[in-house]
Amino acid sequence: MNQIKATIEHVEGTLRERIQQRAYGPGEQLPTELALTAEFGVSRATIRTVLTRLASEGLIIRRQGAGTYVNQRVGEVNTLGGLLDYGRLITESGYQPTIQSISMLQREATEAEAELLNLAPGEPVMVLVRLFLADERPFILATNVIPQALFSSNDDFYDGRLPLHLFLQQYCQQTIAYAIYEISPTQADDAKTIQLLNCPPGQQLLQFATTFYNQADRPLVWGHSTYDDSVVKLRFMQSWV
Amino acid sequence: MNQIKATIEHVEGTLRERIQQRAYGPGEQLPTELALTAEFGVSRATIRTVLTRLASEGLIIRRQGAGTYVNQRVGEVNTLGGLLDYGRLITESGYQPTIQSISMLQREATEAEAELLNLAPGEPVMVLVRLFLADERPFILATNVIPQALFSSNDDFYDGRLPLHLFLQQYCQQTIAYAIYEISPTQADDAKTIQLLNCPPGQQLLQFATTFYNQADRPLVWGHSTYDDSVVKLRFMQSWV
DNA sequence: AAGTGGTCTAGACCACTTT
DNA sequence: AAGTGGTCTAGACCACTTT
Numbered sequence: 001m002n003q004i005k006a007t008i009e010h011v012e013g014t015l016r017e018r019i020q021q022r023a024y025g026p027g028e029q030l031p032t033e034l035a036l037t038a039e040f041g042v043s044r045a046t047i048r049t050v051l052t053r054l055a056s057e058g059l060i061i062r063r064q065g066a067g068t069y070v071n072q073r074v075g076e077v078n079t080l081g082g083l084l085d086y087g088r089l090i091t092e093s094g095y096q097p098t099i100q101s102i103s104m105l106q107r108e109a110t111e112a113e114a115e116l117l118n119l120a121p122g123e124p125v126m127v128l129v130r131l132f133l134a135d136e137r138p139f140i141l142a143t144n145v146i147p148q149a150l151f152s153s154n155d156d157f158y159d160g161r162l163p164l165h166l167f168l169q170q171y172c173q174q175t176i177a178y179a180i181y182e183i184s185p186t187q188a189d190d191a192k193t194i195q196l197l198n199c200p201p202g203q204q205l206l207q208f209a210t211t212f213y214n215q216a217d218r219p220l221v222w223g224h225s226t227y228d229d230s231v232v233k234l235r236f237m238q239s240w241v
Numbered sequence: 242m243n244q245i246k247a248t249i250e251h252v253e254g255t256l257r258e259r260i261q262q263r264a265y266g267p268g269e270q271l272p273t274e275l276a277l278t279a280e281f282g283v284s285r286a287t288i289r290t291v292l293t294r295l296a297s298e299g300l301i302i303r304r305q306g307a308g309t310y311v312n313q314r315v316g317e318v319n320t321l322g323g324l325l326d327y328g329r330l331i332t333e334s335g336y337q338p339t340i341q342s343i344s345m346l347q348r349e350a351t352e353a354e355a356e357l358l359n360l361a362p363g364e365p366v367m368v369l370v371r372l373f374l375a376d377e378r379p380f381i382l383a384t385n386v387i388p389q390a391l392f393s394s395n396d397d398f399y400d401g402r403l404p405l406h407l408f409l410q411q412y413c414q415q416t417i418a419y420a421i422y423e424i425s426p427t428q429a430d431d432a433k434t435i436q437l438l439n440c441p442p443g444q445q446l447l448q449f450a451t452t453f454y455n456q457a458d459r460p461l462v463w464g465h466s467t468y469d470d471s472v473v474k475l476r477f478m479q480s481w482v
Numbered sequence: 483a484a485g486t487g488g489t490c491t492a493g494a495c496c497a498c499t500t501t
Numbered sequence: 502a503a504g505t506g507g508t509c510t511a512g513a514c515c516a517c518t519t520t
Contacts, residue, residue: 027458045286052293056297058419061418061419061456061458063456071419071458072458073421073454073458076421077421082479082481083479084479084481176481177302177480177481178299178302178312178478178479178480178481179478179479179480180314180317180318180476180477180478181476181477181478181479182474182475182476182477183424183447183470183475183477184445184447184470184474184475185426185427185428185445185446185447185470186426186445187426187445204425204426204427204428204445205426206424206425206426213314215302215304217268217302217312217313217314229424229425229426233423233425234423234424234425235421235422235423236421236422236423236424237419237420237421237422238323238324238325238419238420238422239418239419239420240323240325240417240418240419
């Protein structure tokens, strides 16, 4: 009567939790696939589906003939699961995240924005400016531009501190399927950036220009963020099978 | 008598080729999984293994109930399959790559290098300095440090123009399993960089600090690269299932 | 020789989208 | 209602590593 229906989700969640809480520590061997089938009472194909997902993130490493191991260096990386969510980046770096909503206003799309978001020039957009802090230290200033047309409901309050994907889910009923990032070097040169990020003029910064799309390839958000990496370094992991 | 043994590889290679050569163009629907099983004469599980790999790179998008589609924007990204291979990054950006071997010498590891490569300080390392050009324009200056102990054979010639993973395969019999990248902003400040990258002093650049590991978590290479993104922008894609 | 993950089959039913 | 991908089973044999 207490049947768990979403088997894959359950197995995946359980294994992620065990790795996160070091029940399976860095470098340690996971139970064999056969042992996992026995423990969870599912077929090997189900187990392998889950392990494939974890391996593609670099969380585990599988060696034919030898076993499946927790990646020894997961702890050194702060972008596991992607850059979508700056809040999580902060958490994974070991800090306490705070998100401040600096401003939220409606205006007409610039030509560039209209182009990127597949809008006619002048169509209304919502502009969110937010500041991310790690342990009270500001280090990301993010501007996100969302077509006003996506806001189906007529809410009169939007919580600007929600992670972007939850914001879109909540107020636009849209799910982000993929994103394209452009990363470039920049420096603190305008007064607003210098003030909000609390950094000296000329400080070298990273800039992300990102477009988020849904499954139907429709652009949902265009954003650009300025990232002060003297606070938190940006560390990616990439794995090959 | 003409049996193809590596079924998955064959299917995967064929589908990649078709996408690359636009037999399946951007945004177009792929044949259904059922159709692919018929065409290749394999089970659906085999087809799904391949499609899962392509989807995790963002090459295709699968929509339950609707079909499998080539990502409309694959062409906008130049890091598909990862940053491992700068030569491919250039190709994917539409340029002709050239790799120049600037220097290749043996010396003692610095303390920092020894730490990163799990060596005792002073152990010998091989240092490769290489310049990557896109259509004759220099844009990446890469330094790679490899423990001398990895060079098993006593070759007296090393081809410094090989992509790093082939270099390691060839001369060290080592396969890269994963890498950890740190991306930071920097600027052209030393004479050598300015000269080789042919850029004005103070030009803003990206810097990658990368450590490559094998399956047994052994560090194989530590590298740092300076990247002039005024030549080729760095564009990532990230997808969520 | 025993144990491990990798490939592969031939089904079944479900969730979701399209027609 | 028909078609599509998602989940799931219960096997089999292979390639590779460890004992």
